[in-house]
Amino acid sequence: MKYDELFALLRRRGVLWPSAEIYGGAQGLYDYGPLGAALKRRVEEAWAAWFLGLSPDYHRIEPAEILPEAVVRASGHLENFTDPEIVCEQCHAAFRADTILEKVRPEGVDGLTPTEIAEVVSTHQLRCPNCGSRALGVPRAFNMMFGVDFGVTGRERAYLQPETAQASYLSFARMWDVGRKALPLGIAVVGKAYRNEIAPRQVLFRMRAFTQAELQIFFDPAHFDLPFDRVRDESLPVLRVPRREAGEESPEWVRASELVAPGGLPEFYVYHLAHTYRFYRDVLKYPIDRIRLFEKSDAERAFYNRIQFDVEVQLDSLHGFKELGAVHYRGDYDLGRHSQGSGRDLSVTLTSGEKVLPHVLELTFGVDRNVWALADTHLSKDGERTVWRLPPYLAPVPVGVFPLMPKHHSEYALRLADDLERAGVAARFDDAGTIGKRYARMDEAGTPYCVTVDGQTLDGDARDTVTLRDRDSKAQERVRAADLAGRLGPTLRPPRPPRA
């Protein structure tokens, strides 16, 4: 579907809508309605089940989302977390430099200095997208963090966290103390991040408040033993830098074993990259031919990232591949900076007696972006029918329960829906309109199973049986109501990584 059509559908179905709508909205902020909120929670749970399932030494915490100034000074965000901004001196509208340069420089402005950006503006005589004047000002670095006047004296300064990662770095020492005192140690956070985007756009893709799911793995680069055999034969759709530089956009299939061949990528990196890829393919179930692992070049990566592949999925609504997550090898940059900034040595002593400043491998995942992408790739029109083919464990409402004739069958259906809920299977009763209309509504909401209570349920040989209808095959079968929870329940649990 096209962007406008998809957004209109999601809004109409109460999946999401602009925040503070009745006040004209707040740019870059969105609210999730009942379906969207449930989908988002299930995506988060699926992420946690998969990535925490990789090791019993990976743990989830929930840190505060406000950082004191000393933290963002040490991390470099105070100085470097900026976007080049251009303000029109005529109409005072502000723009990200890349949007002004979009037509003449579609590859973006990463790596350009403000002076170089100004040169491009002047060479091409670019105009203000708002008023059309040529009075575009000098590009300046705009810090995207939201400052907060913390405390009552006005002398403390804090920031809404621009990423969840920092809070994990701050927690490392405490996690070491309360844990097994061994590496690797993984810290996972699902939390809000805040960025004062100059030009928020594309709904869930460039928001001012968004949810990240991130796993920071702290490890000893000299000893990170992993069951690499579990991924050795996995083929990955990588688009590496040389191929990109040759103008290719499509990935090529390369085995994990080849990626780690002498001179190649480290095993710990490829192991986690392969599991990350599997998550997008086997759990979120993006179409295989739409996923690519996009290697970032030296110039494109943040300087502290030694290796970076973005996970990109091709989205019709946004006309191309979009980044939905990434795997960053950050070296010892983070703990080094915070050791310096806090004055506390964050290196640890291993049982071998060796002292190590752990390195960090960061697995990052944009929750909102994936919610959008799951609509883009899984929601489609089949003639008259609009169907959201979410895997059962991601469906906001896994089971719809319908009384065939509300007057006669509602009491049974309501009780059945309640029984399912008590058995841990979320179910929604729906008695409005024809059965066909109710199926259509559930198809659109991504509900994989619909159950209908009818005359046979109440009486006769088929007593206490109901019709179970499958969203994707549209097949219907008669099953015992008492068997539903046992049968459907296991399909509602998100997959964990396969074991050896």
Place this chain on the structure above:
Amino acid sequence: MKYDELFALLRRRGVLWPSAEIYGGAQGLYDYGPLGAALKRRVEEAWAAWFLGLSPDYHRIEPAEILPEAVVRASGHLENFTDPEIVCEQCHAAFRADTILEKVRPEGVDGLTPTEIAEVVSTHQLRCPNCGSRALGVPRAFNMMFGVDFGVTGRERAYLQPETAQASYLSFARMWDVGRKALPLGIAVVGKAYRNEIAPRQVLFRMRAFTQAELQIFFDPAHFDLPFDRVRDESLPVLRVPRREAGEESPEWVRASELVAPGGLPEFYVYHLAHTYRFYRDVLKYPIDRIRLFEKSDAERAFYNRIQFDVEVQLDSLHGFKELGAVHYRGDYDLGRHSQGSGRDLSVTLTSGEKVLPHVLELTFGVDRNVWALADTHLSKDGERTVWRLPPYLAPVPVGVFPLMPKHHSEYALRLADDLERAGVAARFDDAGTIGKRYARMDEAGTPYCVTVDGQTLDGDARDTVTLRDRDSKAQERVRAADLAGRLGPTLRPPRPPRA
């Protein structure tokens, strides 16, 4: 346990700790470690299961947590969300007025004007708690919202939400449009709220960033039909205003039917108050003799609240009854203010053709406070043993899986823990120290079930059976490993309200 002892234990076990510790902390901010984060999530899920279980018309959404200035102007927060603050002119330390007046006015300063507060200070010649001088300044109203410089022009102003309720009011019109277009309509939010407390203290009790779970029920005051019979005979531990004014602190048991007797409280209020009480008693399982429903007087309530009972639980660590939640009947104040503020008429037309501006009943619940209270009331020392008697569905780690002899039994135990996880039962493998030490560690973490794999598990007649040990009774029995998930799983689902 005493406050210091309890906080030290929670910190040592990685339940929670001060945020940004390595930088000396950030006043009023806390991080949840693995056990605390899991407990907090389970408390949130238990809250949602119970309160959304009250009606299929109550829905959960996830709105943005930043509010444009127009919203907080309309809601009254810009003008009224203040605490009286006193700054010492000698040392410049800032204090909440109630802390300065604590000794001479233990009941607090609610309802006093700044001039009246200044009089108390001067009459009693109060001193600065920090430097001891008498140079306390004139009390002023300090707005407790955190402002955010939103957008890039510097001309937009926004605020971190001081409560989750406002976002629900903003969403009402959209929820009406996408829903059944009928009242009652319930909107539930579990989200962050932010308050720039002048004096954050008591760990999770007065935080600057905290989690609220709130259900806003929009209803037509002329027609709110409920199955009141379900609560009619429930006895509630109420402490009403006349009794309080007579100096009583302990509640008296009053039946729901008596509370609604002619001239009494409305049925819809008592119905939800009774279900709220049951949640604290039957789900969170606070000791019955520690809960009271504390009625607020006209002077104590916010002016828009027509009826308010706070749910209070007596906590040893904080020396008395503490507010953990409340039930507020807010009338039509909220939708009226936002109709005015936004210029959009938020009244709705019912199927009867009648136009109604819905009233709001707010069920509010402090998640962090309840996490603390669950430690205070359920965690205790039995001689040598420290046991956290959480109900199984709240336990951070419901099942511990131990190999009796790690060398021989770990492989089986690891696989069993993984099987349990795949069956939806969270389990943690632990092979460190003696079995006694492992039991002790799990007792302290609130784990209700421990499973031990031993020689019999691998061989002989009892093959594939394990020892299951119950935390509370310490009873041990031999059970088939394959039966564990089926047997323990149902106890890990939070209760829903009883049905008729």
